[in-house]
Amino acid sequence: MRSVIAGVALMMAMVSGGVQAQEVSSAPAVGMIDNPCPVMPPKPQPVIDLEEAMIRPGPVNLPAIMALTQKPDYQAYAAAKTAREAADWAGLCVYREDNAALAAGGVRPDVVMMGDSITENWARADEALFAEKRIVGRGIGGQASAQMLVRFRADVIALRPRVVHILAGTNDVAGNGGLTSPDAYRNTIMSMVDLARANGIQVVLGALPPAERFFWRPGVKPADQIVALNDWLRTYAAEQGVAFVDYHAALTNERGGLPGALSVDGTHPNRDAYAIMDRLLLAAVN
Numbered sequence: 001m002r003s004v005i006a007g008v009a010l011m012m013a014m015v016s017g018g019v020q021a022q023e024v025s026s027a028p029a030v031g032m033i034d035n036p037c038p039v040m041p042p043k044p045q046p047v048i049d050l051e052e053a054m055i056r057p058g059p060v061n062l063p064a065i066m067a068l069t070q071k072p073d074y075q076a077y078a079a080a081k082t083a084r085e086a087a088d089w090a091g092l093c094v095y096r097e098d099n100a101a102l103a104a105g106g107v108r109p110d111v112v113m114m115g116d117s118i119t120e121n122w123a124r125a126d127e128a129l130f131a132e133k134r135i136v137g138r139g140i141g142g143q144a145s146a147q148m149l150v151r152f153r154a155d156v157i158a159l160r161p162r163v164v165h166i167l168a169g170t171n172d173v174a175g176n177g178g179l180t181s182p183d184a185y186r187n188t189i190m191s192m193v194d195l196a197r198a199n200g201i202q203v204v205l206g207a208l209p210p211a212e213r214f215f216w217r218p219g220v221k222p223a224d225q226i227v228a229l230n231d232w233l234r235t236y237a238a239e240q241g242v243a244f245v246d247y248h249a250a251l252t253n254e255r256g257g258l259p260g261a262l263s264v265d266g267t268h269p270n271r272d273a274y275a276i277m278d279r280l281l282l283a284a285v286n
Contacts, residue, residue, distance in 0.1 A: 037093035038084050044073035053264065055125045057272045060264050090150035091140045102133070102159060109136040111285050112156045114148055114192070115167040117141030117268060118209060125274040135285075136161070144177040145169060145188040152192050157199050163285050164196050167206035167247075170267065173225045174217045186232060193240060203242040204284045205233050209277075210248050211267045212257030223256030243284045250276050 046068040053065050068074055084093060102109070111134065113119050119139025123130045130137055138155040140147070145168040156164050171177070172185045189205070196203050207230040212223045230248050237244035251273055253259045258266050262273035269277065 036088075037096055038080075038087070040084065041077060041080055044071075044077055046071040046074035047077050050074070051121070051124055054268055055121055055270050055274070056264075057261070057270045065264075085142075090147045091143060092151050092154055094140055095138055095151075095155050099154060099158060102136070107133050109133055109159055109161045111135045111163045111165055112159055112161040113137050113139065113165045113167070114152065114156055115139040115165075115206075116143045116148075116171050118170065119167050121268060122274055122277070125269070125271045126278060129278060139167075142171060142176055143168075144171040144180070145185055145192075146177060146180075149188050149191055152195055156201070157195065161201060163202045163204055164192075165204045165206060165245075165281065165285065166192055167208070168192075169208045169226075169229050170211065170222075173208075173222045173229070174214045174220055182229065182232075185229065186236075189233070189236070193242065203240075204281075205237045205242060205244050206281075207233060207244065207246045207248040209267075209269060209273075210252035210257050212255050213266050215265050215267070227256065245280045245284045247277055247280060250280060 050065060050068045053060075053068070069078075085091070088094075113122065113135065115122075116139055119137055120141050122139065123137035129135055136159065138151075148166075148168055166189065168189065169185060172180055193203050193205075208226045210223065211226060212221070214220050214222060226248065230246070234244050234246070251258055251262060251269070258269065258273065260266075262276075263270055
C-alpha cells in the first residue's frame with residue numbers, strides 16, 4: 001500500500017511541476033532485465049560447518065552450533081542471502097546457473113527432486129546419490145509449496161527429467177509464507193502434478209516427514225496437521241495413479257515426531273534418517 005501511495009504522490013508532484021523530468025529519468029533502472037540475479041559470495045566455512053551439523057548423527061553440541069551463527073563471515077553471508085530472498089521471492093535465481101550448466105552440457109537427469117530444506121539437505125547428506133546428476137536436487141530451505149509452483153517450470157520442466165519427486169508442505173504448516181489453508185496447499189500440489197504430467201514427467205509424491213515442533217515457530221503444533229496432509233496426499237496419489245512414498249511412517253515416533261536419533265532439531269532429518277529415506281526413494285523412482 002505504501003508503494004501505491006508513493007507512486008500517486010510522485011505523479012501529483014510531476015503534474016504540479018514539483019519534480020523535474022530529468023530527476024525522474026536519473027533514478028536507477030528497475031524492472032525486467034535479462035539477468036536479475038545478484039552474485040552471491042562463496043559460502044564461508046561457518047555456513048558449511050552449520051550445514052554439516054544439521055545432518056550429522058550423534059549428540060548435538062547446541063552451543064557450538066549457535067556460536068557458528070555469530071561469526072562475522074556467517075552473518076555477512078546470511079545478510080546477502082536474505083537480500084537475495086527479498087528480491088527473489090520464488091527462488092528463481094538459486095538454481096539458475098546450475099540449470100543453464102546442465103542444459104549446456106546436454107545432461108538430462110532421470111529425477112529432479114523439488115522441495116524445501118529437507119530436499120536441499122538431502123543432497124548434502126548423501127552426495128553419492130546425486131554425484132552423477134542422475135538425480136538432481138532442487139530444494140530451497142524455508143520455501144512453501146506456492147514458491148515451488150512458481151519455479152516449477154524453470155527448475156523441473158526445463159530439465160526434461162523422467163521423474164519429479166515432490167516433497168512439500170512442512171513450511172506451509174509452519175506458515176513461512178504467511179497464513180494459508182489446506183485447500184491452498186492441495187491446489188498447489190495438484191497444479192505441480194498437472195504441469196508435470198502435461199510435460200510427460202512421471203510424478204512421485206513424498207509424504208511430509210514427521211515433526212512435533214518447529215524451532216522457528218514455537219507456537220505451531222504440526223504433528224496432526226502433517227498427518228492430515230499426508231492422508232490427502234496418499235488418497236490423491238492413488239486417485240491420479242502416481243507414486244506415493246510414505247516417509248512419515250518410516251520415521252515417526254509415538255508422538256508423531258522425528259526421534260532424536262534421526263534429527264538435530266525434531267524437523268530436519270540427519271544422515272541416518274536420509275539412509276532410510278534413500279531406500280524408499282529409490283524403490284519409487286526405479
